[in-house]
Amino acid sequence: MLRFVTSNAGKAREAREYLPEEVERVDYDYPEIQSDSLEAIAAAGARDAYREIGEPVFVDDSGLFIDAFDGFPGPYSSYVEEKLGIERVQQLTERESTDRARFRTIVAYADGEGVETFEGVVRGRIVAPRGDGGFGYDPVFEHRGTTFAEMAIEEKNAVSHRGRALAAFGDWLAER
Numbered sequence: 001m002l003r004f005v006t007s008n009a010g011k012a013r014e015a016r017e018y019l020p021e022e023v024e025r026v027d028y029d030y031p032e033i034q035s036d037s038l039e040a041i042a043a044a045g046a047r048d049a050y051r052e053i054g055e056p057v058f059v060d061d062s063g064l065f066i067d068a069f070d071g072f073p074g075p076y077s078s079y080v081e082e083k084l085g086i087e088r089v090q091q092l093t094e095r096e097s098t099d100r101a102r103f104r105t106i107v108a109y110a111d112g113e114g115v116e117t118f119e120g121v122v123r124g125r126i127v128a129p130r131g132d133g134g135f136g137y138d139p140v141f142e143h144r145g146t147t148f149a150e151m152a153i154e155e156k157n158a159v160s161h162r163g164r165a166l167a168a169f170g171d172w173l174a175e176r
C-alpha cells in the first residue's frame with residue numbers, strides 16, 4: 001500500500017488509476033517551501049510528511065509553465081489559480097504571441113532512507129476553457145487538439161505530466 005499525501009482529491013483519483021499498488025490518500029497539508037524549483041518543493045514536502053506520518057509516503061508537486069511568461073506561474077500555479085482563476089490566465093495568454101505551455105509534475109517519495117524524485121512533463125497550448133472533467137487548469141490546457149478536461153482519466157493519464165511521473169515512480173517501485 002502506498003500513502004499519497006495531498007490535499008487535492010483530483011490528484012489522488014489519477015494516482016489510483018495508474019499505480020499498481022493500492023493508494024491511500026492522506027489529507028495532511030504539508031508546509032510548502034517557497035522555491036522556483038518543483039523538485040526542491042516536492043522533496044522538502046515528502047521529507048516533512050514522512051517525519052509527520054512515520055511511514056513511507058509520496059507527494060506530487062505540479063505546475064503550469066507558460067512560455068510567453070517565461071514559465072510563470074510554474075511553482076506558483078496554485079496561488080495564481082486561487083487569486084486570478086484559470087479564465088483570466090487564459091485571457092492574459094491570448095494577448096501574447098504564443099499560447100504554448102508545459103505542465104510538469106514531480107513525484108517525491110520519502111522513506112527512512114532518503115528521497116527519490118520522478119519527473120513528468122507534457123507540452124500543450126492554453127486555449128479558451130472546454131470540457132468538464134479533471135480539475136484545476138485542465139479546461140484551458142489542450143494537448144493534441146483535446147483539453148485535459150475533455151479526456152477520461154485514463155486518456156489524460158496516458159499522456160499527462162502526472163501519468164508520466166507516476167509511470168517512472170511505478171517502474172522504480174517494481175525494480176526495487
Ligand SMILES: O=P(O)(O)OP(=O)(O)OP(=O)(O)OC[C@H]1O[C@@H](n2cnc3c(O)ncnc32)[C@H](O)[C@@H]1O
Pocket residue numbers: 005006007008011029060061062063064077078079081082134135136137138148160162
Ligand atoms: O496538497 P497538494 O498536493 O499540494 O495540492 P495542490 O492542489 O496545492 O497542488 P499543487 O501545488 O501541486 O498544484 C499546483 C496547481 O496546479 C493545478 N494542477 C496540478 N495538477 C494539475 C492537473 O493535472 N491538471 C490541471 N491542473 C493541475 C492545481 O489545481 C493547482 O492550482
